Structure formats: structure tokens, C-alpha cells
Amino acid sequence: MNWSKDHLLRKIDFSFIIDKVKPYYSDNNGRPSLDQLILFKMKFIAYLCGIRSVS
Template sequence: MFQSRKDRQNELEMVTIEELVPEDHLLRKIDQYIDFSFIPEKVRSFYSEDNGRPSLDPVFYLR
């Protein structure tokens, strides 16, 4: 049977990376010592500036 919309309950839970990754996690230590600022320039030629959907920060993918 179909459910009516008024019978459904919608829930939304907001979490951040800070809440999900423990303070003593190895990735936090790596992030302290590696400067990822060189990545956008290295991958700039692979992104179109005027075509398609906006991209995510390439550093996001590598982290």
C-alpha cells in the first residue's frame, strides 16, 4: 500500500568530519605535516572552467 506523506517522519542528522575522526587518528597527524596546497595547480588542466557542473576541491579527494 502507498503511505501518505503525513504519516512519514523525516529525520536529518548533521555531523562533521571533526566528530567522525578521533583526535588521535593517523590521518589527523598526516594532515598536520603535509601541505596539500600544491595540488590545485597540478590538476588545474583536468578541470573545465566554463563547462559542466562545479567541481569539488581536488584536495578533498586526496585527503
């Protein structure tokens, strides 16, 4: 896959995801959560690249 500076995934600003999911995650209850932005990017990239499974 070509990951050049002008690749589509480098142009997308994913910062809006953090504000969208913030109400669903607790800051002070239990173990720290996984980074929501990374989880979203993984699913988004899998969708764009046609990856149906991680196994």
C-alpha cells in the same frame, strides 16, 4: 585516532595538488567539479590509515 596539532596529516602541505590537477578541470563547462583537494586528501588518508573501502 590521535589528531593532535603535531599529527603527520596536519604537517603536510597539500596545496601543490591544486596546481597539479588544474589543467584537467574546466572552469566554465557544465556543473562545478568537486573540490580536487578534498578528493585527494580522502584517498591519501584512507591509504595511510589502511582503509580499503568506503562502504
